[in-house]
Amino acid sequence: MGQNTQTITYTYYEQLNGYSWLKSLDIGYFFYTGRYVDAVAKVLDPTLKTIVHIPNVNSRESLQDKEREVNEIMQALGEWKGIDPSTGFHLIQTANGGMLRVADLVDDSDPARRSNVLAALKDPAQKNNRDHVDVIIALGMAKEGFDWIWCEHALTIGYRSSLTEIVQIIGRATRDAEGKERARFTNLIAEPAAEQAAVAEAVNDMLKAISASLLMEQVLAPRYEFTPKAMGPKEGFDYGPDGYQPDRTNVGVNEGTGQYHVEINGLVTPQTPEATRICKEDLNEVVTCFLQDKTVLERGLFDQENTLPEELTQLHMGKIVRERYPELNVADQEAIRQHAVAAMNITQQAKLALALADAEGVTQGNTALLDGVRKFVNVRDLDIDLIDRINPFDAAYAVLAKAMDEKSLRQVQASIAAKKLSIPEEEARELAKRALLFKNERGRLPDIHSADAWEKRMAEGVAALARYRAQAKAAQERGESGNG
Known part of the structure; x- marks a missing residue:
C-alpha cells in the first residue's frame, strides 16, 4: 500500500451501535x-x-x-x-x-x-x-x-x-x-466432489471464499486495544457488572467507540509511534495478508494434523509483518505480530464460543460478540503464548466439518497434506530464528526429542537449515574445485 493510503478504521460495530x-x-x-x-x-x-x-x-x-x-x-x-x-x-x-x-x-x-x-x-x-x-x-x-x-x-x-x-x-x-x-x-x-477432475480448482475457489468470509468477520469485528496484564483499567471502558478485577484477565468495552480492551500476559508493547499507530489502526491490513496467503489457508484449514498453530501464528505471521514493515526494529515487529494474532484469534474464539452457545439453545442478545470474547478470555489467565498456540482457523474448521461432506473433506485434506513433504529452506530459516529467541529466553536450544511439539519443530528447523547450508557449501566447493 502507498504512503498516501488512508486507513479506514470505521467498523460495522460502530455503525450497528448507532442504529435503533x-x-x-x-x-x-x-x-x-x-x-x-x-x-x-x-x-x-x-x-x-x-x-x-x-x-x-x-x-x-x-x-x-x-x-x-x-x-x-x-x-x-x-x-x-x-x-x-x-x-x-x-x-x-x-x-x-x-x-x-x-x-x-x-x-x-x-x-x-x-x-x-x-x-x-x-x-x-x-x-x-x-x-x-x-x-x-x-x-x-x-x-x-x-x-x-x-x-x-x-x-x-x-x-x-x-x-x-x-x-x-x-x-x-x-x-x-x-x-x-x-x-x-x-x-x-x-464443494469439491470426489469424482471431480478439477479438484485443485475447486479447492482454490473454496479457499478464496472462506478467506473472504474470515476477512469480513475481522473487518466487521470491533477494534481491540491490547495491554500487558496489570496495567490497570482504561478510562472510558466498561468492565461488566463485576467491574475491573486486577486478579484476572479483563475485557472492557467502550460503547462510544466500539473498542474492546483486553489484558494479555507477556504481551510485547510497541516502542515507536509508528508501531503504536499500526497496532491501533492497521491490524486488519496485516490480517488480510495472512488470510489471503494460500499456504496459510491450506495448512491452517486442511492440514491441521500436521501443522502446529505456532507455524501459522509465529512463522507465517512473523514473515508477513517483517515484509510489510522492514524499517521497524525486531521488538516492534514482534509487537505487531502479537497484536495481529491476538485480534484474529480472540475474534475467532469468540465466534466459536457463540456457536457452542447457539448449539445449546442459548439466545444471543445485542452484546453477542462481547459475550463471546468474555467467555473465551475470562475463563483463563490469558497470555500471549496461549494465543500463539491456537490455530486461527479452528472456528472455520468447525464450520467446515459440519457443513462439508466427510468424504470430500478427507479428500481435500489428503491432497493438501501430500504437498508438505519436507521443511522448505525459507521456513527452516524462520524456525531457526524462533529457536534463537527460545535460546535467549530459556538458556538452551530447542530439543529435537522434546515432548512439546513446537519445541521439537523448531529443533527440526535448525537441523534442516544446517543441512541446506551444508549442501550449499558442498555445491560451492564442487564448483571451486571444478574451476581449479
Whole structure:
C-alpha cells in the first residue's frame, strides 16, 4: 500500500451501535454438491427479505442459463402465479399460502419490463413499505441505485474475488429498519466432489471464499486495544457488572467507540509511534495478508494434523509483518505480530464460543460478540503464548466439518497434506530464528526429542537449515574445485 493510503478504521460495530433496530450481523458459508439451484432451498428462507446474487455466467458455479436459474430459484420458493403489471414483480405462492413478490433483475431480454422493475424498487413512496417486495434476484447490484432498507439476508452463490464487492453486498443487508434486529450474509460455495477432475480448482475457489468470509468477520469485528496484564483499567471502558478485577484477565468495552480492551500476559508493547499507530489502526491490513496467503489457508484449514498453530501464528505471521514493515526494529515487529494474532484469534474464539452457545439453545442478545470474547478470555489467565498456540482457523474448521461432506473433506485434506513433504529452506530459516529467541529466553536450544511439539519443530528447523547450508557449501566447493 502507498504512503498516501488512508486507513479506514470505521467498523460495522460502530455503525450497528448507532442504529435503533439492527444489532447483529451473521456471516457464514454453506457448501453444496451438484447444481447450486438444488441447494438454494436449504439456505433461502422465504420468511426473510432476501437478495440472491446468482453466479456470473463465466463462473464454475453457473449453469450457463441465467433465466432458467432464476426460474428454478423461484420454483424453490413456491408456485408461480403470474406477474404484477404495476411493478413487474413475479408473484409466488408459498406452501403455507402466503404470496411472495420477487423482483428479477437478471432477465434483461425485455428492457421495458426491467425498467419497470427498477422503477418499482426505486419508488420513494414504497421505501418504508416492508411488504412492497420480498426477494430480489440479481447478478451484480453495486450500480443499480436503489435502497432497500428491509433486506435481512444477502445470499451469494460462488465466491466473489473482490472484497469491495462483498462489502457492498453486505451493506445492502445492514440498513436500519423498524423491527429488523438481525442481518446475515451467506456464501453458497461449491464443494469439491470426489469424482471431480478439477479438484485443485475447486479447492482454490473454496479457499478464496472462506478467506473472504474470515476477512469480513475481522473487518466487521470491533477494534481491540491490547495491554500487558496489570496495567490497570482504561478510562472510558466498561468492565461488566463485576467491574475491573486486577486478579484476572479483563475485557472492557467502550460503547462510544466500539473498542474492546483486553489484558494479555507477556504481551510485547510497541516502542515507536509508528508501531503504536499500526497496532491501533492497521491490524486488519496485516490480517488480510495472512488470510489471503494460500499456504496459510491450506495448512491452517486442511492440514491441521500436521501443522502446529505456532507455524501459522509465529512463522507465517512473523514473515508477513517483517515484509510489510522492514524499517521497524525486531521488538516492534514482534509487537505487531502479537497484536495481529491476538485480534484474529480472540475474534475467532469468540465466534466459536457463540456457536457452542447457539448449539445449546442459548439466545444471543445485542452484546453477542462481547459475550463471546468474555467467555473465551475470562475463563483463563490469558497470555500471549496461549494465543500463539491456537490455530486461527479452528472456528472455520468447525464450520467446515459440519457443513462439508466427510468424504470430500478427507479428500481435500489428503491432497493438501501430500504437498508438505519436507521443511522448505525459507521456513527452516524462520524456525531457526524462533529457536534463537527460545535460546535467549530459556538458556538452551530447542530439543529435537522434546515432548512439546513446537519445541521439537523448531529443533527440526535448525537441523534442516544446517543441512541446506551444508549442501550449499558442498555445491560451492564442487564448483571451486571444478574451476581449479
